[in-house]
Amino acid sequence: MRSLRHALLILAMLLPLAALPASAGAAPDADAATPAAQDPVVIPNFWDPRARLERPTPATIGAIRFLMTDDFPPFSYRDRRGVLMGFNVDLVRAICDVLEVRCAVQTRPFGTLGQALLDRAGDAVIAGLANDGSKLLATNPYLKIPGRFVARKEGTFDPAAKGLDAFIGTVCGTAHQAYLQRFFPSAKAVCYLSLRTALDQVKEGTIPAVFADAVSLAFWLDGPEAAGCCRFAGGPYLDDRYFGDGLTILVRPDDRRLRAALDYALREVHQSGRYEEIYLRYFPVGLF
Template sequence: MRQARQRKEAFQRILLRTVLAGALAWTATVPLPALAQQAQNNASGVPMFWDPQRRLERPDTSALRSLRIITDDEYPPFGFTAADGLLTGFNVDLARAICDELKVSCTIQARRFDTILDTLDKNEADAAIASIAITPRNLARADFTQPYYRTPARFVTRTGTVLDDPRPETLAGKVIGVQARTAHEAYLQKFFSAAEIKSYDSALALRSALKRDEVPVIFGDGVSLALWLNGSDAEGCCAFRGGPFLESSYFGEGVGIAVKRDNAPMRRILDFALARLAQRGVYAELYLKYFPIGFF
């Protein structure tokens, strides 16, 4: 029962953290190019947020001996406690990889999510890798690295449905399912107004409707949809169609590593480490380990 409740809360918190927090502050003047399926992906489908050709200048790390990193252990697969009692997950493995890249010792501890930024502010940790969205509200409390992942919007259909290029003209007159009162619903209403938009009260109801073939295509948060497609609940029913939609005024600026406000040296060190992990292929390995069906 506890595990089922945690899985349910995990899906809800994905939407809360990285879609609704700041994403609903959209304007009605988003240009049409926002419809483009935007992502710098490599051939494997792994998102790339760093220029692989950029020559990296290592910041001064001579005084850095260790890193105190905090995370969240109730957010699988990003952070959770395994059966052996050890912290694991995408965020946790990324934290360890950063410490290895910088050749420093690493202390990783779990904190309740709503206390993480306070912990940074009290100098009780150097960095937080906990799927914290880069929003104006969070930027008022902490500084952030460049995003290490973003939460794109994606279209999903049943596996037998052909939909190679989901765009306003190809979906005109078609029924599209979406969760009510979300940035995804607002986006469809703005750009896919020629479609018939059918709203559902919850992400679970939306996915269930697609699985039962009550609606031919749905639009929603790529991360939670990827977790569903990767899991047993989907039973192989469905698949992503088209590419990711990343319009930041609807779907947010992404997720970064948080550090204490005005700690520019630490932020630069972590940005360097992230870029190095991307160049060396470590980031791609971690992404594919946890998201074999990626959200991009």
């Protein structure tokens, strides 16, 4: 199965880089800081508050070397100055603050990350690398990417309507096309070669809605190309069979202690409110 990262990267490439958030060290302009949608942003929570996770001691963990790529916006990429930034970068900082350990980040080509981890060139991979069929250990997901519908604001499109009978745009050959055909059989799926083309059609009113991954749709809604035309409608739709298990951190199979420490840290980052801060920085139009 293709990695979730691969699918997101293909869709992200169809959207302008100008839609990406400003660097955490720079003050964003007023327009970029204002969500395009008026609905409150829902902060996802993938952690069970009842789970018993013991706080690890820094001495038992030691320094952690994280491996990631620098071409995976908005999760890890370089800004115009060449500085590495992104959701994953800020999340690593928050994790290491919780664990009170020193951390280092090294970027590598995506195709080399798994082997680099096994070769002990690093201790953990945070890059949207799928764990299908491998022996690597994965933390609990820190983010899942739902499918969403986008429709014009003034329209009455409602995906929950009984017997939905409408033309819905989607990208040909994607999991979103398959999901749409499976769970909305009365809808008429219209596949396009690119997400940008499909979104242009809904913006112009040629079709009532588009179904795709929430990350790409959120950046489009918050960017200049949408021009405030549209909104999320219905959803979110989560299904691991179609959209993957979500974004996790991978460690070697002999590093169960590190995985447990990372799971503890991820939950603490969420409970402290820092996850919300990071999430809103990169997803001002929420995915959920």
